[in-house]
Each structure stands twice: as C-alpha cells, then as structure tokens.
Amino acid sequence: MRVLGIETSCDETSAAVVERDEDGSGSILSNVILSQINEHAAFGGVVPEIAARAHLSAMDHIVRSALDEAGLGLDSIDGIAATAGPGLTGGLMVGMMTAKAISAARDIPFIGINHLEGHALTARLSDNVAYPYLLLLVSGGHTQILCVRGLGDYERWATTIDDAVGEAFDKTAKLLGLGFPGGPAVEQAARNGNAERFAFPRALQGQDTLNMSFSGLKTAIRREAESLAPLHEEDIADLCASVQLAIADVLADRCSRAMDRFAREAGGGDGSMTLVVAGGVAANSLIRSSLDTVCNDAGWRLVAPPARLCTDNAAMIAWAGLERLERNERSPLDLAVRSRWPLDNEAIALVGSGRRGQKV
Ligand code: KG4
Ligand code: ZN
Numbered sequence: 171m172r173v174l175g176i177e178t179s180c181d182e183t184s185a186a187v188v189e190r191d192e193d194g195s196g197s198i199l200s201n202v203i204l205s206q207i208n209e210h211a212a213f214g215g216v217v218p219e220i221a222a223r224a225h226l227s228a229m230d231h232i233v234r235s236a237l238d239e240a241g242l243g244l245d246s247i248d249g250i251a252a253t254a255g256p257g258l259t260g261g262l263m264v265g266m267m268t269a270k271a272i273s274a275a276r277d278i279p280f281i282g283i284n285h286l287e288g289h290a291l292t293a294r295l296s297d298n299v300a301y302p303y304l305l306l307l308v309s310g311g312h313t314q315i316l317c318v319r320g321l322g323d324y325e326r327w328a329t330t331i332d333d334a335v336g337e338a339f340d341k342t343a344k345l346l347g348l349g350f351p352g353g354p355a356v357e358q359a360a361r362n363g364n365a366e367r368f369a370f371p372r373a374l375q376g377q378d379t380l381n382m383s384f385s386g387l388k389t390a391i392r393r394e395a396e397s398l399a400p401l402h403e404e405d406i407a408d409l410c411a412s413v414q415l416a417i418a419d420v421l422a423d424r425c426s427r428a429m430d431r432f433a434r435e436a437g438g439g440d441g442s443m444t445l446v447v448a449g450g451v452a453a454n455s456l457i458r459s460s461l462d463t464v465c466n467d468a469g470w471r472l473v474a475p476p477a478r479l480c481t482d483n484a485a486m487i488a489w490a491g492l493e494r495l496e497r498n499e500r501s502p503l504d505l506a507v508r509s510r511w512p513l514d515n516e517a518i519a520l521v522g523s524g525r526r527g528q529k530v
Pocket of ligand 1: 309451454
C-alpha cells in the first residue's frame, strides 16, 4: 500500500508518499517540508491567520513536488491521509480540504489522522518498532509519556501540568533574545555553556507522580537574567546549557520511572523493552543522550527517529494513515477538523495535553 500524506497543523506545509515493504517496514518515497519560520519570526510565535494563508498558497505545489519526488502519479496512490487535528483550525482545514478534494476527484480512500498519532507511530516507520512500547512525546504543544499498546490503543501515563517542553525552550529563547523556534537556538547557544552554573528547578522530582512541570523555569531564568543584565554571550550560553540540563534531567528521571511501570505492566511478549522518543524536542542531542544513558543502564532499547522525522512532517501522517487504511478504516468526506484531540480520550485534560501552536 502506498499513501499520500498531508500535514498543515502548525507552521510546516508538508506532503509525503510512504509505502510498506514486503518485510513490514516502511519506506519514505518523498517527504517535502516547507517551513514558514520566516513568516512568523518577527512575531515570536506562530500567527494562526498567517499560517493558514501560507499553507493555502503552498499546498498545491507541495503536493505536486511530493508526487514528483516519489516519481508517481495519483494513479499509483492507494490512500490519502491528512492531519485532522489537533492544531490551528485554519491550517488544518487547508490540508484536509485538499486531501478530500483529491480523494473525491480520483476516488482514492481518505483518512483523517491525529497529528499526535503521527508522532507516536514515527518509530514504526523509521525503525520498524513492534507494539507495545513506551513513548515520550515532546513537542511544542505536548509533553506526555504514553504506553502504546497497539494502533489506536494509547494510555497516557504522564503529562506536563503546565508548559510543554518545546514551549519551555521557546520561552527561554524569547527571554534571551535568541529568536524562534527556540529549541534549536537554545541547543546551539548551550554548546559553549557551563551547565553547572545555574541550578534551575527540577519540579516534582522525587514526588510520587510521573507528571512534569516546566512553567517554573521561565521565572527562574528571568530572575537570573535580570540580576545579570546586561547579559554577555557567556551568560547566555551558561543559561541555555543550565536550562537544557534541567529539562533533560527531568525527562530522564520520569522516563526511568515510567520504564519500571512498563516492565511491570506492559512489557513486550519477547521480553524486549523499547523507549521511543518523538516530537520536535526529540531532535535535541542532550535529551537523546541522557535518555540513551537511562536505557543502557536498564537494558532497554532507545529509538529516536532522525531529527527530520521528529519535527512536523507529512511522512508520519502518511504512515499513520497507512496503518489505519490497512485495517480498512476510512473517514467520511464531511469529517471536521479538531483543534483539540487527545490521544488518550480517557485521560483527564490538563493544560499540556491537547494544545498546539504558540499563538501570539
Ligand atoms: O513537533 P514539533 O515540530 O511541532 C509541534 O507539534 O509542536 O515541535 C516543535 C517544537 C518547538 O517548540 C521547538 O522549539 C522544539 O520542538 N525543538 C527543539 C529542537 N528542535 C525543535 N527543542 C529542543 N532542541 C531542539 N534541537
Ligand atoms: Zn508536532
């Protein structure tokens, strides 16, 4: 099966073609991503109206490029998947309407996909990971630990109770004048910094919860920055390195405790244990290496898909679509977009569990 995917939930316009190989693993035939970063940079966050318009003007060209790069016409496509939520409504509508129009005109099955499921299943596309696995999902709008038992079977074991990790990176960058998106800028600045200089809070550490909290970081950083002002390059580097280490420590601590729970309750039948890290923040190398240490110590396998598949892209949407279409699932052409759409419907909604996009 070969699926065309479309992603427009935030500030990347993306289209991709993926297929499943004979051995069950996935292949990416194309994955075209157009970032709108320049359009939003001056505002320090994603402006929904600008995003929707930019998606609209790029959409046709991006879909055409994805098909061209894959060397395929629509005749060779067996299904079309588009992100139906969560995300910014205007952008979601552009992508979904495009997918529905192609589906109706060419009589190709259509399926609407949860963006978070796209992130959650990326490791199956990139590394052929088998169910069940433990998932750390860390993006600009979400920070969750989920037990992934199977397709559509996700149990949220932990969430941030306030800011998402990506948001913490973005706010740090904004405070220090490093621009948007903040994650890559903070990581870059941290390279020359001393991570031990500032002891930033590791909230909820040692408490009987897997949940996380990151909103205290921005107050702590602001306080340090104000007392140091004017900031020198070295101060900025040290602040970035210290905040990055605080975040990596918290994620490693919560994952290690969630791994204990997974081993007790959900481990793979063959005894194999896998931690998958997904979402834009999974591109961060310190976070990857600290999770790697936790996994090595526990005899677990860590799967971190390549950075290009961690940030928003349509290949992950096409893949989630492929898994669902293979189960003969289809969406009706009047499917509505959903700005909020948690992966685990049973879990209590907390601030960090259903929101995307840094609206300004
Ligand atoms: O998954 P994603 O592309 O979009 C959402 O679904 O939110 O994640 C974007 C987030 C942003 O907050 C960005 O600052 C963060 O991922 N990010 C990073 C890095 N690259 C992107 N955070 C830390 N380190 C990075 N290298
Ligand atoms: Zn995302």
